Amino acid sequence: MDQQNIIHKLKEIIEKQTEKTIKDEFEDIDIDSFTMMLVITFADQELGVKLDMEKLDFDKFKSLNDLAKVIVDSK
Amino acid sequence: MLFHSTTFLIFFVIVFLLYLKSNHFFQNKLLLVASYIFYGAWEWKYLGLLLTSTVTDYFCGLYIGKSEEKKKKYFVYISIFVNLSLLGVFKYYDFFAREFTDLVGIFGVNINPTFINVILPIGISFYTFQTISYTVDVYRGKLKPCENFFDFALYVSFFPQLVAGPIERGIRFLPQVLSNREVNFHNFKQGLYCVFWGLFMKTVIADNMADLVDPIYDPNSINQNGALVFIATYAFAIQIYCDFSGYSLIAIGLAKMMGFELMENFRRPYFSMNISDFWRRWHISLSSWFRDYMFSPLYIYFQNSKIFKGRSIQFRHLLFFMVVLFLTEFLLGLWHGAGWNYAFFGVYHSILIGGYYFAKKYWDKIERNLQIFLTFNLACIGWLIFRSEGLVHSYELFKLMITSWEIDELTIEYSIKFLVLFSGLFVHEIIEEIKNKRYAISYLPKILQYSLYTLITISMVMFGQFGVKKFIYFQF
Numbered sequence: 001m002d003q004q005n006i007i008h009k010l011k012e013i014i015e016k017q018t019e020k021t022i023k024d025e026f027e028d029i030d031i032d033s034f035t036m037m038l039v040i041t042f043a044d045q046e047l048g049v050k051l052d053m054e055k056l057d058f059d060k061f062k063s064l065n066d067l068a069k070v071i072v073d074s075k
Numbered sequence: 076m077l078f079h080s081t082t083f084l085i086f087f088v089i090v091f092l093l094y095l096k097s098n099h100f101f102q103n104k105l106l107l108v109a110s111y112i113f114y115g116a117w118e119w120k121y122l123g124l125l126l127t128s129t130v131t132d133y134f135c136g137l138y139i140g141k142s143e144e145k146k147k148k149y150f151v152y153i154s155i156f157v158n159l160s161l162l163g164v165f166k167y168y169d170f171f172a173r174e175f176t177d178l179v180g181i182f183g184v185n186i187n188p189t190f191i192n193v194i195l196p197i198g199i200s201f202y203t204f205q206t207i208s209y210t211v212d213v214y215r216g217k218l219k220p221c222e223n224f225f226d227f228a229l230y231v232s233f234f235p236q237l238v239a240g241p242i243e244r245g246i247r248f249l250p251q252v253l254s255n256r257e258v259n260f261h262n263f264k265q266g267l268y269c270v271f272w273g274l275f276m277k278t279v280i281a282d283n284m285a286d287l288v289d290p291i292y293d294p295n296s297i298n299q300n301g302a303l304v305f306i307a308t309y310a311f312a313i314q315i316y317c318d319f320s321g322y323s324l325i326a327i328g329l330a331k332m333m334g335f336e337l338m339e340n341f342r343r344p345y346f347s348m349n350i351s352d353f354w355r356r357w358h359i360s361l362s363s364w365f366r367d368y369m370f371s372p373l374y375i376y377f378q379n380s381k382i383f384k385g386r387s388i389q390f391r392h393l394l395f396f397m398v399v400l401f402l403t404e405f406l407l408g409l410w411h412g413a414g415w416n417y418a419f420f421g422v423y424h425s426i427l428i429g430g431y432y433f434a435k436k437y438w439d440k441i442e443r444n445l446q447i448f449l450t451f452n453l454a455c456i457g458w459l460i461f462r463s464e465g466l467v468h469s470y471e472l473f474k475l476m477i478t479s480w481e482i483d484e485l486t487i488e489y490s491i492k493f494l495v496l497f498s499g500l501f502v503h504e505i506i507e508e509i510k511n512k513r514y515a516i517s518y519l520p521k522i523l524q525y526s527l528y529t530l531i532t533i534s535m536v537m538f539g540q541f542g543v544k545k546f547i548y549f550q551f
Contacts, residue, residue: 017389019436032351033366034396034432037374041392044378053215053372058363 006068025064076116110232121196129231131157132206136220154210158203170413198238209245235326241340241360256334269328276321278539284314300481348446350427370403420461
């Protein structure tokens with residue numbers, strides 16, 4: 001799955017779980033622990049990518065694009 | 076040596092003047108010596124604990140840097156073991172020994188454990204957490220181990236934030252220790268503002284609010300009714316905020332004068348729109364510590380386990396989130412003190428945060444100011460649990476608050492005092508919330524600024540309680 005597909009999937013799953021609409025991949029979506037943990041589960045179950053604490057920096061992630069990038073980099 | 080005492084003023088002026096005259100090398104040594112004097116002034120015997128934590132993590136950091144991948148984690152375990160042992164023995168041992176004795180006593184077993192009966196070493200919960208974060212960050216590869224012992228010792232013991240935070244991360248603070256710092260008029264002015272406003276929050280608002288809170292929260296109080304408990308609970312919410320945020324601001328200000336940038340510890344938490352938001356604004360250095368070193372690793376541990384492996388992403392996410400949230404908040408509550416009311420305070424917040432995510436779609440549709448109002452009141456119930464003398468006392472106060480209201484002279488006197496103290500804070504907070512940054516008064520026209528500074532100074536001289544009451548978070 002490439003970065004664009006990951007963004008698409010992430011958008012779908014975060015919108016469903018947080019019940020918020022995300023306009024685009026660069027929108028600041030106020031990523032809290034709830035969303036971040038959802039991304040971790042998604043990356044593991046859907047893509048087989050294990051994100052670990054070495055790669056996660058809560059304060060740096062702002063948008064879908066940031067999240068998708070860390071998943072792609074962890075592959 | 077309290078920040079709001081003459082002793083500290085003299086101490087800081089001497090340190091600051093020597094600091095200005097020194098180069099970077101001597102500045103660091105000076106600050107280290109000053110920090111140990113500052114800590115030793117509380118109780119010199121506990122300098123050994125500070126040193127134990129420092130030496131342990133200095134060497135653990137170095138060995139993590141030098142060791143092969145497989146062995147690195149053992150040094151993390153050593154660091155966590157040593158620091159949590161210090162914390163466990165000096166902060167929690169007596170409490171759990173007493174609870175265990177009572178528990179087995181119910182079943183007719185009598186034991187006589189040895190109690191250590193020592194005063195809690197000041198700041199131990201802060202510097203142990205700070206050093207653990209350093210070792211873990213070195214292990215995670217986010218930070219290079221600090222080679223110079225004295226610089227590392229300064230990172231652990233830096234006196235403005237040693238005894239009550241902010242809990243600084245090595246990744247932010249060590250580079251500031253290692254490089255030259257700029258002392259200039261701009262930093263000095265901003266630092267002075269923080270110290271000034273922090274002192275006002277502590278000496279005028281917090282300590283005078285304490286005079287409203289303490290008599291009502293005294294279990295032997297004879298002047299209790301629901302209305303008084305209600306006002307005292309609101310007063311405590313303001314007291315603890317002004318006390319702790321005031322301390323943090325003074326720490327930030329003192330550091331800023333010397334060219335250091337400490338992390339923000341409070342961002343107007345009573346303007347939070349939900350409880351999750353509240354914890355992103357309240358004691359930020361602690362809540363982010365728990366997030367990064369406990370919540371997330373524990374969540375990842377569950378996620379990587381085989382528990383409910385075949386279930387949907389949403390199901391596992393919600394399940395693990397709630398379990399880990401509960402455990403984290405429970406420990407975060409207990410971090411505040413050895414008492415079940417503190418643990419329950421954490422559990423209460425985990426229920427609120429969990430409840431918020433379950434009801435998010437409804438909550439987020441509520442009008443913004445109502446969200447803020449509800450969140451503040453939910454937080455106040457938490458403060459009632461926190462401030463009481465135990466769980467039974469919490470229950471009694473809560474029951475009183477909802478069943479027995481009486482408006483008498485004392486209630487009116489309390490209400491007036493509360494509103495006067497609260498209004499000063501509220502105006503300042505609302506300006507900073509709108510501007511979304513610090514230094515509210517400095518945005519006003521010059522004439523108004525100086526009038527306010529004069530007014531605040533007069534109120535500090537007239538109503539400030541200097542060097543009388545300790546900061547609440549010192550007991551943690």
